[in-house]
Amino acid sequence: MKHNLLFFLITLFTVAISYGQTKVSGEVFDTQGNALPFVNVVFMGSNEGTITNENGRFYLESDATWEQVRFSFIGFSNLIVDLEQKVNYEMKITLEEEAGALDEIVIFTGKTDKKNNPAVDILRKIWANKRENGLKQFKQYQYDKYEKLEFDLNTIDSALINSRLFKGMEFIFDQTDTSNVTGKTYLPIFVNEAVSKVYGDNEINKVKEELLGNKNSGFSENQTVIGFVKDLYSDYDIYQNYLQFFDKSFTSPLSRTGIQTYNYVLSDSAYIDNKWCYNIIYYPRRKNELTFKGDFWVNDSTWAIKEINMQLSKSANINWVKEIYMEQEFDIVNDTTFLLSRDYFLSDFAFNKKEQSRGMYGKRTTLYDNYEFDKKLDKDYYDKEVYNYDKDIYNRGDEFWEENRKEELSKDELGVYKMLDTLKTVKKFRNLYNAGSVLASGYYEIPSLNFDYGPIFSTFGFNEVEGLRIRTGGRTYFSQNDPWRLEGFLAYGFKDKKGKFGISGKWLLDKKSRLIISGGYRQDVEQIGASLTTSRDVLGRNLASSSLVNTATNDKLTSIKLANVAAEIEVVRNLQVRADFSLRTLESASETFSLDYFTDATQTTTTGELKQAEIVLTTIWEPGKKTSGFGVERRVTNEWFPSFYASYTRGLEGTLDSDFGYDKFQFSARKAIRVGGLGTLTASTEVGKTFDEVPLALLSPVPGNQSLFSIFNTFSQLNFYEFTTDEYASLQLEHNFGGRIFNRIPFLKGLNLREIIGVRGIIGNISQANIDLNRPAFESLLFAEGDPVTAITPSMIAPSMEPYYEYSIGVGNIFKVFRIDVNFRGNYNFLPDARKIGVTGSFGFYF
Known part of the structure; x- marks a missing residue:
């Protein structure tokens, strides 16, 4: 019940505007004026990039200063555009078709063929080898896990910032930032960090996660909020046929039913960490289904995924969620083992899916490290429960976090800890909190x-x-x-x-x-x-x-x-x-x-x-x-x-x-x-x-x-x-x-x-x-x-x-x-x- 601040804040706050070093956004078209989805957009001289969505729109930002951006897509000539200023919004980009396409790769547009498609051939090899990849190939395993959960309020205008609702609370907008996925300004309002040790045994199909430290803004002793948020962003395995989020079953792009649900295009190939990999773009065959769009890189010998990103289809039949974006990266442990090293999940909660609608981001970043294998633990260990609330776990000092935090917090994330402590002393906020508490509980x-x-x-x-x-x-x-x-x-x-x-x-x-x-x-x-x-x-x-x-x-x-x-x-x-x-x-x-x-x-x-x-x-x-x-x-x-x-x-x-x-x-x-x-x-x-x-x-x-x-x-x-x-x-x-x-x-x-x-x-x-x-x-x-x-x-x-x-x-x-x-x-x-x-x-x- 005391966790209701989290739910109330969903509708309480909005955000102000701030600027990074280099920002670009706009749309990409062909010469006939048709929007081009899945075009690669990269700052020249960097590996920082994105792809256009199904409507040809893109947004890209970097903390560094860049002078040019490159647009590329198979079958079209590359285009390099000079950036005259740090912020370049609403760009209109037109790509011309190449005079001659590559002979060694078949190019697909619209609905792709399920046969004679090199991308589908690669997908079948992923299916055949998925049981030999990841943790399933070991009897026992253990690893360190760092997880950061964050909720941010997004998309407001200056009129609302200056409205009577926030009078006396203007200081909260000092922590605003800009999303490098959507380009929207946002205000961090809740940050939760957790460090744990995970143990698993594939022989008995048991997993145990031992929490070593937990820290958050405003809910230091509320396990209910933490449990609710963690269940909202439950772990998933991209090799499974269906991925479960928000009580829905989404078809995985690596699903065995994927060729009935997605179009696949073999887009590129390159060395990544000294491993030759293929890049495959995928997008839905039909609208309104619970599907994603994006691309993945797959190794050419183990057929293990090296990198993958997934973005919710705009037309997906899901309520209150305007955007879902996920990234997973896998490290190469040896020639045959690729293990998850980073998992990023962003969701944009909103009352409707209009571009300018206000809402709230939920973000989870999980980092995995120090894998060890085949160290067998007693079976009873996995069934042991924690029966008492350990305040020490929720009150670790700065030294603990400096040693165990695997990703540094941004300036704004650090600021939100102090901001909420100050906010709770404001009488107007306490009254709003009480009203939200009644509605929630x-x-x-x-x-x-x-x-x-x-x-x-x-x-x-x-x-x-x-x-x-x-x-x-x-x-x-x-x-x-x-x-x-x-x-x-x-x-x-x-x-x-x-x-x-x-x-x-x-x-x-x-x-x-x-x-x-x-x-x-x-x-x-x-x-x-x-x-x-x-x-x-x-x-x-x-x-x-x-x-x-x-x-x-x-x-x-x-x-x-x-x-x-x-x-x-x-x-x-x-x-x-x-x-x-x-x-x-x-x-x-x-x-x-x-x-x-x-x-x-x-x-x-x-x-x-x-x-x-x-x-x-x-x-x-x-x-x-x-x-x-x-x-x-x-x-x-x-x-x-x-x-x-x-x-x-x-x-x-x-x-x-x-x-x-x-x-x-x-x-x-x-x-x-x-x-x-x-x-x-x-x-x-x-x-x-x-x-x-x-x-x-x-x-x-x-x-x-x-x-x-x-x-x-x-x-x-x-x-x-x-x-x-x-x-x-x-x-x-x-x-x-x-x-x-x-x-x-x-x-x-x-x-x-x-x-x-x-x-x-x-x-x-x-x-x-x-x-x-x-x-x-x-x-x-x-x-x-x-x-x-x-x-x-x-x-x-x-x-x-x-x-x-x-x-x-x-x-x-x-x-x-x-x-x-x-x-x-x-x-x-x-x-x-x-x-x-x-x-x-x-x-x-x-x-």
């Missing part, structure tokens, strides 16, 4: 009390029972490593005129095993049955209880009094075992909804109140999950890990006047899978069984969705309590193609829409004994007032004749933030009030 910080007020966004709610509902609450917060935390809330419904409240606390007893005890009490109105697995979160409340607009009347709410104590432990990494004891009192909160059940064998006496004591044993396994912090609460810093959940519930009849003894088993699994360039498939399955006879409140209603929101793991065309089971199995599949289909339709491809399909199904049963026990409740659900009461069969209550299913077709990325799904009910349309078709939607910020 939902809590308002009161540091003097070590208390956070919120969540702000839960202040208002609405349902048919409570009417308008207001809520206030908060939590203790000393730091993100707090060993204990207290939370609570108060609420009031203006229709039922009843107050609600809840309080909970948790305490971390042992950091190594993450032994946590917790407890709390809540008295509230809730929509039980909104999910198949019952949450034991004392303060939890689902959207079904608070939706402002519903597709059908939602009066099936329950008054709940819940007392709960629990203990949990992490047996091994990401494997959590938890034991709960809870006492619940449940009764209907609505006059039009019944939870009545028979209390005697003769079925003459009923009650609508249930008192139930239970023990719940839960296991949650989430392999691959990464977290930050060492306190009672940790934050997840990555995505795309699977989740497995298993629980056993035992009802304790007679304990504290508990009404029922029963057993219930439940299991669920969920995984999001990147399907190469075809998008993302999300799969979820749940199974469960309740033994013995229990009231409706303890059964497993199939989770309906009467809101207008698309909610995964619910059934959009089912009403609440339309189906109820005591055993069930469900499967939900949703595939987001990421625009792969729409991008091929002429009138749609410019909109960057994303197509989504889904199918959801469940089969379940309910015993006749449970029907007989709950006949009063089921009659109120099945029959309207005045209708004759007939025999109730299991097929009327549960989807036992055939699996209930529904499917959906959706369009996402509407205006970058909206998604609309059209949902179709597949069967059981004969049931009363069946909704055959419906529309749901969602809102969110996604790349």
